[in-house]
Amino acid sequence: MRDSRSSPAMAAHVDPLVVGRVIGDVVDLFVPTVPLSVRFGTRDLTNGCEIKPPIAANMPAVQIAGRANDLFTLLMTDPDAPSPSEPSMRELLHWLVVNIPGGADPSEGETVVPYVGPRPQVxxxxxxxxxxxxxxxxxxxxxxxxxxxxxxxxFTTRAFASRHDLELPVAAMYFNAQREPANRRRNY
Known part of the structure; x- marks a missing residue:
């Protein structure tokens, strides 16, 4: 009898947060329990996709599921600052919003650190x-x-969570961005 744990279908599904080293570098292993959708303009965010910095210059549209009496904290960091080979600023905090009601977007929460879009140098x-x-x-x-x-x-996501009595994340997403050469920059 064949071991179902090693089936090709199972091997094909590896969590993109593990592959992208988000789990490990930023957060511990967790099971997502709350749907989270993120959109930059007309572009829906999927884990590991590339978003050009001009597209992410403005705060994304974020929708958090959950009941209205639930409260959430959303943060965005760059664990690769200033350079992926030497992330001496790990993690660089780009956005922090607390007290977001379930079923809402971050504008209904309290912004502690205003959004700053990606600015990768190297x-x-x-x-x-x-x-x-x-x-x-x-x-x-x-x-x-x-x-x-x-x-x-x-900034350290884990230390922040510990300091504010937050348990493991309920959702996480990530995207990649890199500096565009000056002759290739487009603002669309």
């Missing part, structure tokens, strides 16, 4: 969106006017 960077379900309403600090990279550098 190599292909991963941009990771992680969603946590909160146990209770967070006392969010006032929005930070953190504009410089130094203020956003060395």
């Amino acid at each position: 190599g292909i960077h991963r941009y990771v969106l992680v969603l946590f379900q909160q146990r209770a309403r967070m006392n969010a600090p006032p929005p930070m006017a953190m504009v410089g990279e130094a203020a956003r550098a060395n």
Whole structure:
């Protein structure tokens, strides 16, 4: 009898978060339990897809499932800053919103760190969106006017989750982006 655990169909389905090293570099292994959809303009985000930095310059449209009395935290980091070969700023925080009601989008939550789009300088960077379900309403600090990279550098998703009594993520997605050569840049 054949072992079903080693079937070709099973081998073909490997979690893209594992393949992209999001699980390991940013978060621990988890089971997604809340549907999350992310869209940059007309482009739906799928794990591991490439998004050109100009397309992701503005905050994405995000829809979080869940009940209205559920609360969520959404964050976005770049674990490859400033360079994938030497990620000395790991993780660079690009966005942080807390107290987002279930069934809503981040605009209904409290923005702690405003969105900043991808700005990769060298190599292909991963941009990771992680969603946590909160146990209770967070006392969010006032929005930070953190504009410089130094203020956003060395963020740690795991430490943030621990500090704010968040368990494992309930959803995560990531995309890749790289700097376009000056002669190839397009804003469409």
